[in-house]
Amino acid sequence: MAERADEPMIEPIKASMLLDHENRYRQANSGHNLPTARQKGVMLKGLDKRFAPLWSGGRIVGVGSAYGGDEMRTGKRSIPLHVIAAALLTVSPSGRLPNIYIIAPHTNQTMIPLLHAHLANTISSSPAAMELLKSVRLLQYFDLAGLAESVAEVSETLFLESQKDEEQHQPGAGLSNNVASHILIQGIASTISVTSRQSGIVQANALLAGLIRNITQLSRASGEVLVLVEVPVEMEDTTERQQDINRPRTGRSIELESAFTGSAGSSLRLACGHGTLSRTLEAGLDCLVVLHDGLGRGADNKRGSASQGQVIEMVKDGSGDLTGLWDIWKEG
Numbered sequence: 001m002a003e004r005a006d007e008p009m010i011e012p013i014k015a016s017m018l019l020d021h022e023n024r025y026r027q028a029n030s031g032h033n034l035p036t037a038r039q040k041g042v043m044l045k046g047l048d049k050r051f052a053p054l055w056s057g058g059r060i061v062g063v064g065s066a067y068g069g070d071e072m073r074t075g076k077r078s079i080p081l082h083v084i085a086a087a088l089l090t091v092s093p094s095g096r097l098p099n100i101y102i103i104a105p106h107t108n109q110t111m112i113p114l115l116h117a118h119l120a121n122t123i124s125s126s127p128a129a130m131e132l133l134k135s136v137r138l139l140q141y142f143d144l145a146g147l148a149e150s151v152a153e154v155s156e157t158l159f160l161e162s163q164k165d166e167e168q169h170q171p172g173a174g175l176s177n178n179v180a181s182h183i184l185i186q187g188i189a190s191t192i193s194v195t196s197r198q199s200g201i202v203q204a205n206a207l208l209a210g211l212i213r214n215i216t217q218l219s220r221a222s223g224e225v226l227v228l229v230e231v232p233v234e235m236e237d238t239t240e241r242q243q244d245i246n247r248p249r250t251g252r253s254i255e256l257e258s259a260f261t262g263s264a265g266s267s268l269r270l271a272c273g274h275g276t277l278s279r280t281l282e283a284g285l286d287c288l289v290v291l292h293d294g295l296g297r298g299a300d301n302k303r304g305s306a307s308q309g310q311v312i313e314m315v316k317d318g319s320g321d322l323t324g325l326w327d328i329w330k331e332g
Contacts, residue, residue: 042086048327055083057224062285064233066292080184080228085118087182088132097135098180103150105187106140144195148211155218180224189232193273205276212284233290234271251275256315259324262295288316
């Protein structure tokens with residue numbers, strides 16, 4: 001059938017027309033500029049900026065180090081210490097300091113002094129560092145029940161603060177500047193190992209699963225809540241790994257997928273005292289970052305390993321595509 005000559009031509013709707021219409025609508029209904037997007041996450045000095053989103057809220061990040069106890073206690077190789085310090089030194093849009101909660105065993109008394117020393121060294125002022133530490137709260141526990149109680153206490157505190165912020169936020173005043181919260185949980189592996197020896201592996205695993213579930217709910221409270229969980233990571237050679245392979249149900253650790261392989265067949269392993277507990281803990285983490293020496297490939301025999309940077313590697317990223325990302329991190 002032939003088209004009618006007198007039928008009017010209809011101009012097609014283009015994407016550019018819709019964008020222009022949306023811009024005019026926003027300008028007409030807003031008396032101020034739209035808030036600019038701020039960068040998510042925390043930038044660590046000397047580390048690839050692609051790691052920054054890892055330290056944003058709404059997730060559980062496991063952090064482990066394959067280095068020995070003495071070097072960990074100095075704080076130089078403590079990833080959580082650097083993350084918390086960087087968060088305290090970052091100016092938020094609201095001008096308020098982030099809430100820092102450190103949940104640690106009663107035997108661990110070092111985190112606050114190390115954090116103060118690091119901040120004082122960074123800003124060259126001990127009084128200013130003490131002022132920053134006013135937003136840091138330490139909760140200590142004796143056993144697994146105390147750890148669960150501390151998690152519940154932090155969860156309740158964050159809920160009450162969010163309710164208070166919502167009441168104070170004026171409708172139509174733009175986006176609410178929620179205060180970021182960083183929660184560091186230490187000693188979870190050693191605590192659950194003690195429970196397994198006292199009550200058996202089945203009950204300990206059930207208690208760990210429930211605790212992980214509560215921590216997950218805490219991390220999902222808002223997009224500004226970041227939970228850091230310290231986990232024990234070890235380097236094992238071929239002989240130790242074969243023992244765990246021969247005892248898959250009772251082995252003390254599980255292997256982590258790393259981009260590095262040791263010259264002697266060594267690998268990174270998450271050790272929580274029992275393979276079942278290690279798998280439950282690993283499954284509850286959204287991401288897992290490990291600090292190591294490249295499995296023996298990054299050491300310099302002439303200059304010594306202390307003068308070298310360490311490898312920081314993302315061995316698990318369940319909420320993104322950063323698995324396998326690594327960088328040489330020279331402590332700032």
